[in-house]
Amino acid sequence: MALLIILITYFTTTQSCQTPDDFVAATSPGHIMIGGLFAIHEKVLSLGVCPRRPEIQQCVGFEISNFLQTLAMIHSIEMINNSTLLSGVKLGYEIYDTCTDITLAMAATLRFLSKLNCSTEIMEFKCDYSHYMPKVKAVVGAGYSEITMAVSRMLNLLLMPQVSYESTAEILSDKIRFPSFLRTVPSDFYQTKAMAHLIQKSGWNWIGIIATDDDYGRLALNTFAIQTTANNVCIAFKEVLPAFLSDNTIEVRINQTLEKIIAEAQVNVIVVFLRQFHVFSLFSKAIERNINKIWIASDNWSTATKITTIPNVKRIGKVVGFTFKRGNMSSFHSFLQNLHMFPGDNNKPLNEYAALLSACAYAKDSDLSQCISNHSQGTLADKADKDIKRNFSLRNDFLWDYTEPGLVHSIQLAMFALGYAIRDLCQARDCQNPSAFQPWELLDVLKNVTFTDGGNSFHFDAHGDMNTGYDVVLWKEINGHMTVTKMAQYDLKNDVFIIPDQETKNEFWNLKQIQSKCSKECSPGQMKKTIRSQHICCYECVNCPENHYSNQTDMDYCLLCHNETHWAPVRSTMCFEKEVEYLNWDDSLAILLLALSLLGIVFVLAIGIIFTRNLSTPVVKSSGGLTVCYVILLCHFLNFASTAFFVGEPQDFTCKTRQTLFGVSFTLCISCILMKSLKILLAFSFDPKLQNFLKCLYKPIPIIFTCTGIQVVICTLWLIFAAPAVEENVSLPRVIILECEEGSILAFGTMLGYIAILAFICFIFAFKGRKLPENYNEAKFITFGMLIYFIAWITFIPIYATTFGKYLPAVEIIVILISNYGILCCTFFPKCYVILCKQETNTKSAFLKMIYSYSTHSADSLTMSHVSLASTSSGITRTNPCSAGKPAAWQNSMELQAQSFAYICNENTTGVSKTLHRKRISSI
Secondary structure: OHHHHHHHHHHHHOOOOOOHHHHEEEEEOOOEEEEEEEOOEEEEOOOOOOOOOOOOOOEEEEOHHHHHHHHHHHHHHHHHHOOOOOOOOOEEEEEEEOOOOHHHHHHHHHHHHOEOOOOOOOOOOOOOOOOOOEOOOEEEOOOOHHHHHHHHHHHOOOOOOEEEOOOOOHHHHOOOOOOOEEEOOOOHHHHHHHHHHHHHHOOOOEEEEEEEOOHHHHHHHHHHHHHHHHOOOEEEEEEEEOOOOOOOOHHHHHHHHHHHHHHOOOOOEEEEEOOHHHHHHHHHHHHHOOOOEEEEEOOOOOOOHHHHOOOOHHHHEEEEEEEEOOOOOHHHHHHHHOHHHOOOOOEHHHHHHHHHHHHOOOOOHHHHHHHHHHHOOOOOOOOOOHHHHHHHHHHHHHHHHOOOHHHHHHHHHHHHHHHHHHHHHHHHOOOOOOOOOOHHHHHHHHHOOEEEEOOEEEEOOOOOEOOOOEEEEEEEEEOOEEEEEEEEEEEOOOOEEEOOOHHHHHHHHHHHHOOOOOOOOOOOOEEEEEOOOOOOOOEEEEEOOOOEEOOOOOOOOOEEOOOOOEEOOOOEOOOEEOEEEOOOOOOHHHHHHHHHHHHHHHHHHHHHHHHHHOOOOHHHHHOOHHHHHHHHHHHHHHHHHHHHHHOOOOOHHHHHHHHHHHHHHHHHHHHHHHHHHHHHHHHOOOOHHHHHHHHHHOOHHHHHHHHHHHHHHHHHHHHHHOOOEEEEEOOOOOEEEEEEEOOOHHHHHHHHHHHHHHHHHHHHHHHHOOOOOOOOOOHHHHHHHHHHHHHHHHHHHHHHHHOOOOOHHHHHHHHHHHHHHHHHHHHHHHHHHHHHHOHHHOOHHHHHHHHHHHHHHHHHHHHHHHHHHHHHHHOOOOOOHHHHHHHHHHHHHHHHHHHHHHHHHOOOHHHHHHHHHHHHHHHO
């Protein structure tokens, strides 16, 4: 053991690169040489100062997972050489260790581009490299995108095919800048899209991101930021770590990043675009600080055994990762099982691994990785004792545990693509001759090659990418060991996760139980209101206003109930159908109004009966006779009945009927009352000129028909050109009012205005006859009835204009009832009172006596007026009127009395005059 330690120490202190061949990690001859670039060591030895001489730096930190990638390329080449794919043509390889350093990768690239069959390493300058023959025909690698970009820019000079197995930076799909680059893995565009989709589906919207400060990290960060924005996910913080371990500030930056994670307590999901050695350091320190989060792993480290075997790694929380799809690993597993039999000549990484494994022979299986890491902080071992090297066959399962199936499969696909392309190119060429074709010719064939592996077909797309998709893995502790378990597949084309069974699906989406939000989730019925201008994910929840709703959590805005027949209360999760309302039959107000209408009808019938039974009495005769009374009572009946059409569900028929029925019947009623007023005024008018005028005007039947006919014409035109119809009033927030739309306000106003004009004329006539005999004179009561009508309808106009809702018809019913009751009571109730309670005054003699008294008074007044006028005109001294003019006045008075009684009671004028004359003589 002491000898082994001395040997490794010797390798560490010895300059590793004395000649160009010392720089080669592994090589094997062949007709066609393929170059390889792998970061077998994690960094170059840095002394803390800038190099003063341009020499190859020493490499330290043996990386087992990257060493396995080298073996995967060697194994793939061996598979092709042992198959019939390239008959008689052997592939060789020349593999270099980049040590995760761009400078070393560039040095290796210069070696690839050096001229074939030249005794010295020469890279010629030419204006046209079409016929330039380099040592290798294609390059596999590198792994890290930043190194790949630098190498690709040099290989572009010869259009040498470069096939990467791990570089995923989106910019590498740009064929203008990287025309000779291809890869067997998807672009980071799809990985970031899948991550954003997973985060959005899990209900997280407040996350952190950690990336490396290189082209890979910055591009991944920018692409991911775009994807998260599209999925309404916000990035709480972005931390960038130095890309290379040789940077002395990396420890400080990791500590600052952990402080940021602790400070952002609401961030429970962190996306990590780092290399494996970054994650190793980050997690080791996070475990010390008891940081427990959900970590979204990129394909760089999602399956890295180096990280899953960190002591107490379960304390960091959950790890969900994306990795490249795996293939059939049985052949590679067998290769590792027999690795101790593989020749170690010209394979320095294999020899170094054997030496390190032998140095750690005393270590337990669980400590073997750490032991190798501790002993590998020297230079690359270029020698190892063969007996010691063979001892690692006892630890052959150790390498299998560190194998990352996705990366191994990607390397196999890269080599198979080159193998099939070379086969197609060599069908018409002798490829045993190294100068059979140029690298750019191989590139043309490689871009269009299609091959199968494991029953699946593979090819490069127009961007040089092989979009194989991703496996989604979850770290789970099984039997005390952290195990990487495949949970789902991500379909690039359809942007969906394919989960094999329900149990796995439940386990996978159980991650939703962990919250990572800037603000509390808004429940359905609420919407988000941003409180921080820089982040849409930081908000407060406000209730949806009326007529708006939200049916999902965390909605940006509430949805409007677009259908006018629906509504939503405050904080509603759905729209409800509005309740249809109208003045229904069971409504308390409707019942009250209908009861009043029925009472009015009862009054009409009772009055009709009373008048019929007292048909021959002076009171009934003074009312115009039974015919006129019946017509007026019928109109009142129809007016009361029309109120029923204002109640119940509106129909087109009821809407048209209610207004026209009321308008025509009320007009007929007012027309009859107008004739009565005119008749009374004519009966008790003793002015000859006025009496003659009233006699000419008094034509009852023509006037009634004319007045009523005009209203009929108005209503008919209304029904023809703008008939009332049923309308749904949706202006109210919660209900639909089913109402009658009048069709034309002008027609409606004209109908009511015409009634008002007739009522006003009736009022004028009745007002002029207000001082006539009280017991048998209706003029005073008609005047009062018309005043009630005017007050009711003048009040109705503003109330009707400002009232809305289902009780709007009730307003018109009330006005109809008031005006109808007012006229009915003023017209008929006094007469009914006389008929029922003052029967002694309801006789012909009493009536004649009343007329005699009134006419005597009127005659005396008229005589005094005549005598006064005569004496004034003749200039004679005034004499006693009673002795001078009484006989003529008496004669005139008897004629007036006869006239009054005849007009009021429909009696013969001659008979009445004789009766009055006898009455007059007896009184003298």
